[in-house]
Amino acid sequence: MEQGRILIVDDEADIREILQFNLENAGYDVDCASSAEEALEILTPRHSLILLDVMMDGMSGFKMAEVVRKEKGSQVPIIFLTARSAENDLLTGFSAGGDDYIGKPFSIHEVLARVKAVIKRSSSGSSSSSDAVPSVITAGHLRIDVSGKMVYADGAAVVLSKKEFEILCLLASHPGRVYSREEIIGELWKDAPYVLDRTVDVHIARIRNKLKDYKKYITNRSGYGYCFNAADQDGEEKDDI
Numbered sequence: 001m002e003q004g005r006i007l008i009v010d011d012e013a014d015i016r017e018i019l020q021f022n023l024e025n026a027g028y029d030v031d032c033a034s035s036a037e038e039a040l041e042i043l044t045p046r047h048s049l050i051l052l053d054v055m056m057d058g059m060s061g062f063k064m065a066e067v068v069r070k071e072k073g074s075q076v077p078i079i080f081l082t083a084r085s086a087e088n089d090l091l092t093g094f095s096a097g098g099d100d101y102i103g104k105p106f107s108i109h110e111v112l113a114r115v116k117a118v119i120k121r122s123s124s125g126s127s128s129s130s131d132a133v134p135s136v137i138t139a140g141h142l143r144i145d146v147s148g149k150m151v152y153a154d155g156a157a158v159v160l161s162k163k164e165f166e167i168l169c170l171l172a173s174h175p176g177r178v179y180s181r182e183e184i185i186g187e188l189w190k191d192a193p194y195v196l197d198r199t200v201d202v203h204i205a206r207i208r209n210k211l212k213d214y215k216k217y218i219t220n221r222s223g224y225g226y227c228f229n230a231a232d233q234d235g236e237e238k239d240d241i
């Protein structure tokens with residue numbers, strides 16, 4: 001029985017074949033591409049996950065991830081495959097919209113476990129919290145469609161990566177509550193190793209930049225973490241409503 005459709009993107013034929021063989025044996029439907037350019041042509045909404053090499057001739061994996069997120073507007077989960085593991089590379093990958101990071105050489109058992117965890121997390125919703133999350137969250141003229149996975153500011157769509165959307169939903173669904181970086185990582189990266197506190201800061205900065213005038217809703221409580229509080233920020237405008 002098919003558990004999901006996976007797109008493997010790697011310029012090494014041996015790696016593509018090993019991954020394809022083992023993933024198909026595990027019940028996944030698999031497509032392969034030898035370059036980012038080829039992958040962008042065959043990527044469809046049916047894909048449940050992308051296994052994406054970083055270092056390739058032509059377009060890099062990081063650049064492809066940015067195209068997938070910004071130009072195609074796809075929130076398909078992305079797991080990077082790479083021998084690069086420096087902190088800056090990890091942050092670059094997560095900033096580009098990656099959901100996980102597997103270093104080469106890798107164990108096929110690790111790949112299968114990560115693939116299963118990321119797909120499960122993606123299909124189970126934007127937050128692992130047991131608290132009920134409303135289907136739509138509104139704060140002033142900012143509207144977060146939790147069910148539709150969309151954000152609107154003054155009626156215009158705001159394009160967020162999957163992880164950025166999950167962080168915004170987590171904070172906005174519990175207004176006033178301060179989440180530490182460790183709590184955010186525990187909620188949204190629980191199955192992924194090597195996630196640094198700085199990764200949360202990078203994602204928050206990108207969210208605030210995209211929200212523009214509404215970036216003020218996400219505040220940093222120094223020494224504690226982040227919170228979403230539109231009420232405090234909109235206080236001066238309430239008399240006009």
